[in-house]
Each structure stands twice: as C-alpha cells, then as structure tokens.
Amino acid sequence: MKAPSFAYAKPRSLAEAFDLLERPGAKILAGGQSLIPSLNLRLSSPELLVDITGLKDLARTEFQNGVVRIGALCTQAQLEKSAEIEKHLPLLAEAIPHIAHPAIRNRGTLGGSLALADPAAELPACAVALDAVLVVAGKKGERRVRAADFFKGLFETDLEPAEILVGVEFPRADKSVFLELTRRQGDYAIVGLAAVVTRNERRFAFFGIGGKPILLKPRSLEEAKASLPTPAADLYHSPSTKLHLAKVLLERAWNAL
Numbered sequence: 001m002k003a004p005s006f007a008y009a010k011p012r013s014l015a016e017a018f019d020l021l022e023r024p025g026a027k028i029l030a031g032g033q034s035l036i037p038s039l040n041l042r043l044s045s046p047e048l049l050v051d052i053t054g055l056k057d058l059a060r061t062e063f064q065n066g067v068v069r070i071g072a073l074c075t076q077a078q079l080e081k082s083a084e085i086e087k088h089l090p091l092l093a094e095a096i097p098h099i100a101h102p103a104i105r106n107r108g109t110l111g112g113s114l115a116l117a118d119p120a121a122e123l124p125a126c127a128v129a130l131d132a133v134l135v136v137a138g139k140k141g142e143r144r145v146r147a148a149d150f151f152k153g154l155f156e157t158d159l160e161p162a163e164i165l166v167g168v169e170f171p172r173a174d175k176s177v178f179l180e181l182t183r184r185q186g187d188y189a190i191v192g193l194a195a196v197v198t199r200n201e202r203r204f205a206f207f208g209i210g211g212k213p214i215l216l217k218p219r220s221l222e223e224a225k226a227s228l229p230t231p232a233a234d235l236y237h238s239p240s241t242k243l244h245l246a247k248v249l250l251e252r253a254w255n256a257l
Contacts, residue, residue, distance in 0.1 A: 007047060067169050089172070124212070128205040128213040174198055197257050
C-alpha cells in the first residue's frame with residue numbers, strides 16, 4: 001500500500017516546529033521507523049509531517065555531575081557505538097543491540113522510541129528502570145517528567161499537543177542488567193526486563209507484559225515475584241506462560257545484581 005497524501009515541512013528551529021505543530025493534523029517525523037510503516041498501511045493519516053531531523057541541537061550528548069543528557073534525535077546506532085554510553089550507561093549499551101536490526105537502529109531515535117511508547121520496546125523500560133527524566137518543550141517552555149510518570153498506557157504518554165520530547169536525563173546506576181526473550185533476534189520481546197541497583201534500592205522495569213513498563217522496587221525476590229501482574233496474552237503466548245517467563249527473568253536479574 002501507499003501512504004495517504006500529506007504536506008511536509010522541515011523547521012530550522014524549535015520555535016518554528018512549535019508553530020507548525022499547532023496546525024490541524026500535524027505529526028512529528030524523526031527517524032520514521034514506526035511512523036512510515038503506519039502511513040503505508042494507512043494506520044495513520046496526518047495532514048502535515050513536521051520533520052525535526054534538522055534540529056541538530058537535539059542530537060547532542062552531555063555528561064555532567066553523574067547525569068547523562070541525551071538529545072532526543074540521537075540515533076540508536078550512535079548510542080550503540082558510543083564508548084561513553086557504554087561506560088556511563090551500560091544498561092543502554094546492553095539493551096540497544098536487542099532493538100530490531102541495524103538498519104532500523106541507523107534511523108530510529110531515542111526520542112522516537114520513547115514518544116511512541118510501544119509496551120514491548122526496550123528503551124522505555126530502560127528509562128523507567130534508571131529513573132530517567134524526560135525533557136519536554138513547547139511554546140510555554142520546558143518541563144521535566146520522570147519516566148515512570150511519562151508513560152500512561154498503550155502508546156499513550158504525558159506529551160501534550162504541540163510539545164516535543166527534546167532530551168532525556170539519565171542518572172548513573174551502580175549496577176545494571178538487561179534481559180529479553182524473543183522468538184527470533186530482532187523480534188519484539190515476549191518478555192523483557194531492565195534492572196538496576198542504586199544506593200537506595202533495586203529497580204526492575206518489565207516490558208512486554210502490560211500496556212506500559214511495569215516498575216517493581218522489591219525488598220526481596222519473593223516480594224518481587226508476588227508483585228508481578230498477570231500479563232495479557234499475545235498471539236503466541238498465554239498469560240500464564242508470560243508470567244512464568246517474567247519470573248524466570250526476574251530471578252536471573254536478581255542473582256546477577
């Protein structure tokens with residue numbers, strides 16, 4: 001199938017992007033790895049695509065005072081190849097190779113994955129596990145939203161109309177582990193888990209078992225297992241199978257941390 005007709009604009013500044021997004025039917029285009037297929041399948045029919053890939057300030061990475069700020073337009077491939085990300089955010093470095101395939105990661109962006117809020121995606125769970133802060137901008141200025149509050153449900157976030165996710169601030173963790181079960185390399189996860197240890201707590205963020213990342217902060221493995229919600233079934237796996245697999249990953253992560 002072919003995409004429906006739409007207008008196209010490529011702003012040269014955030015201010016111009018905000019103006020364009022106020023037009024009826026406007027939608028942001030970044031990496032396009034989810035949007036373009038949805039257009040071609042006629043699952044999405046925006047009147048205007050606002051291509052923000054020219055906003056180079058949104059593709060920077062900064063390291064300050066134990067916090068790593070990554071611009072929303074940084075591609076997954078850039079982060080995957082970054083020695084600094086591997087050093088300061090090993091959870092991301094471990095998770096990103098599990099995202100689809102290299103061709104997708106070459107175009108797909110950090111911000112695009114987070115703003116889409118696919119419940120089976122790796123990066124939203126990593127953001128929740130690390131207690132990241134998402135920086136959102138609009139005409140009224142910037143606001144900061146903790147990752148656990150940003151994801152509201154199935155493909156639903158805290159972003160308001162005409163707002164743009166411009167960056168993410170990741171605190172460093174003392175230790176981390178990433179685990180994922182898929183039918184084949186590059187498939188969406190049957191069940192996945194991003195886990196970290198900080199000075200104060202253990203944080204486990206599951207993906208693929210609910211409408212958004214599921215965060216647990218247990219004091220014991222038994223408490224964690226008892227706190228897991230019953231997942232929804234998918235095309236291939238029953239709720240009981242997915243719950244069993246989630247408990248297997250949980251135990252592996254607990255022992256690794």
